[in-house]
Amino acid sequence: MPDAPGLELIAGEINDAHPGAVLATQHEHGQACLIVSAERVLDALRWLRDTPKQEYGFLSSVCGVDYLPAEPRFGVIYELLNRDRVERLRVKAPLDDPGADELPEIDSCVELFPTADFQEREAYDFFGISFRGHPDLRRILMPEDYVGWPQRRDFPIGGEPVLFTHNEHQAPGWYE
Amino acid sequence: VNPEAAIAEEQLEPATELMEINMGPHHPATHGVLRLIVQLRGEVVEDLKPVMGYVHTGIEKSCEDKSYWKAIPFVERMDYLSYFFQMEAFCGAVERLLEMEIPDRAKYLRVIHMELNRLHSHLVWLGTSALDLGAMSMFFYCFRERDRILDLFEMSTGQRMHTRYFQVGGVIEDIPVGFEQGVRAFCDEMPSRVDQYEAILDHNEIFLQRTKGVGIVSRERLLELGVTGPLLRAAGEPWDLRAASPCLAYGDFAFRIPVGTVGDGYDRYRVRLQEMRESVRIIEQALDGLPEGPFIADDRKVVLPPRHELSTSMEALIHHFKLVTEGFRVPPGEVYYAVESPRGELGCFVRSDGSSKPARVHFRDPSFVNLQSLRDMCRDGYVADLIQNLAMLDPILGGIDR
Numbered sequence: 001m002p003d004a005p006g007l008e009l010i011a012g013e014i015n016d017a018h019p020g021a022v023l024a025t026q027h028e029h030g031q032a033c034l035i036v037s038a039e040r041v042l043d044a045l046r047w048l049r050d051t052p053k054q055e056y057g058f059l060s061s062v063c064g065v066d067y068l069p070a071e072p073r074f075g076v077i078y079e080l081l082n083r084d085r086v087e088r089l090r091v092k093a094p095l096d097d098p099g100a101d102e103l104p105e106i107d108s109c110v111e112l113f114p115t116a117d118f119q120e121r122e123a124y125d126f127f128g129i130s131f132r133g134h135p136d137l138r139r140i141l142m143p144e145d146y147v148g149w150p151q152r153r154d155f156p157i158g159g160e161p162v163l164f165t166h167n168e169h170q171a172p173g174w175y176e
Numbered sequence: 177v178n179p180e181a182a183i184a185e186e187q188l189e190p191a192t193e194l195m196e197i198n199m200g201p202h203h204p205a206t207h208g209v210l211r212l213i214v215q216l217r218g219e220v221v222e223d224l225k226p227v228m229g230y231v232h233t234g235i236e237k238s239c240e241d242k243s244y245w246k247a248i249p250f251v252e253r254m255d256y257l258s259y260f261f262q263m264e265a266f267c268g269a270v271e272r273l274l275e276m277e278i279p280d281r282a283k284y285l286r287v288i289h290m291e292l293n294r295l296h297s298h299l300v301w302l303g304t305s306a307l308d309l310g311a312m313s314m315f316f317y318c319f320r321e322r323d324r325i326l327d328l329f330e331m332s333t334g335q336r337m338h339t340r341y342f343q344v345g346g347v348i349e350d351i352p353v354g355f356e357q358g359v360r361a362f363c364d365e366m367p368s369r370v371d372q373y374e375a376i377l378d379h380n381e382i383f384l385q386r387t388k389g390v391g392i393v394s395r396e397r398l399l400e401l402g403v404t405g406p407l408l409r410a411a412g413e414p415w416d417l418r419a420a421s422p423c424l425a426y427g428d429f430a431f432r433i434p435v436g437t438v439g440d441g442y443d444r445y446r447v448r449l450q451e452m453r454e455s456v457r458i459i460e461q462a463l464d465g466l467p468e469g470p471f472i473a474d475d476r477k478v479v480l481p482p483r484h485e486l487s488t489s490m491e492a493l494i495h496h497f498k499l500v501t502e503g504f505r506v507p508p509g510e511v512y513y514a515v516e517s518p519r520g521e522l523g524c525f526v527r528s529d530g531s532s533k534p535a536r537v538h539f540r541d542p543s544f545v546n547l548q549s550l551r552d553m554c555r556d557g558y559v560a561d562l563i564q565n566l567a568m569l570d571p572i573l574g575g576i577d578r
Contacts, residue, residue, distance in 0.1 A: 115402025
């Protein structure tokens, strides 16, 4: 993990190269986190991957988070790893909820990190975060015809009815 | 009908026509309910798309409705062959949020159980993979040893699988009398068993021909795809989180990281086999160095008080009541903690909002990420090699679907 001053240096350098990309930094529990504007997230990730002395070349994990009731509501979290120095760096892109039926949008990083393919599909599947430029953005774990974004905080647990013989006639589309 | 034209058409057909076939989800060689949509040109795989989600049970969502200690049994049911690793990833993440240090004895006990678990997982992999390739007797030999490990788990934790042994702060119980002897007897025997497996498979012409030179993906491509664990090490990259960023007590032990050279199916098999030997070494060292002392931290706000105190101490009773009903509260924050599971980097992201329930639990499951490399392994190979590649990939669908 970069230490707190190191993290500030990284944030400053990214902002020099891409003004306005880094919004804030967080350093807690010994883990470093850059909060990056959702529009500039690819710039920041590319900078972190390609800049000499940084070289966070391995993307461990991508996941969506719902911060309801906080604003901005959604976040996409990238866990970067430099395998030579064994340093992890978290990049977090906050996303506003556009409301109604619109989905929050962010650029896909599959071009930079092919490993993000399945994981972005997972974030789309569960949070309804739309990744612009993803080659194959479909649901991955939920059924293709599923309606709703089950891991959003306002989706109730038990929102999906459990089918038994006594209620399968009521479940739409299940019992023909 | 012009017979010559008909023959010409027949000859042309396999070369031009793409056939799309569906493999699974209920196919014994897919190691669970994985469905593959395979495009074939003749017998050659042109393209492949995995379809999963058939055993999705919404564990991550369910965890948000459980207090932290009640979420432990949930998370260990994701990847049902590496439950100790799931528990460690989750408990370790919560401990980091609480900034809690666990006793040395707990660290050693966790390592012992995790390495036994790694042996167990690799044994199931070896048995089922060899079965896929036609070596049926391997299955029985591997499951014989696996059962001994499960017996040991039953001895120390009371359960054979899904043990809920790790707690936030340590482990639930100290190991019983006789456990150490049992593990030592097992460790004495296991290396010779691995030699036997090797003797069976390494002289099996069918096994060698089906694994050697099959499913090669370059190291660079594997890293791009985020592949970790034995698959990456078989391609020659000595990357192991146990050595790279030692969690628990892994820094205290001497062990080697086996790596392969070309990264074909045979290397993946060799790497896992050697890992089993190294796991035995780690367990033996952990037993030798097992420190005395408490097996769980002494923080009464997080850890259940010992049972005997409940009948004498009012305070202990109150703590017990609060912990069992509400659970403990965790200060707000976000943590990512990764351990080296038998399949690669198993990461757990936990967000706490200050209440007694996690606000988000996300597991970076190694099978899920590794599965992306299956397409690269299988393209331009035969259908029969697809089975071999899938077996050597070792996906656990419970972990993929969560």
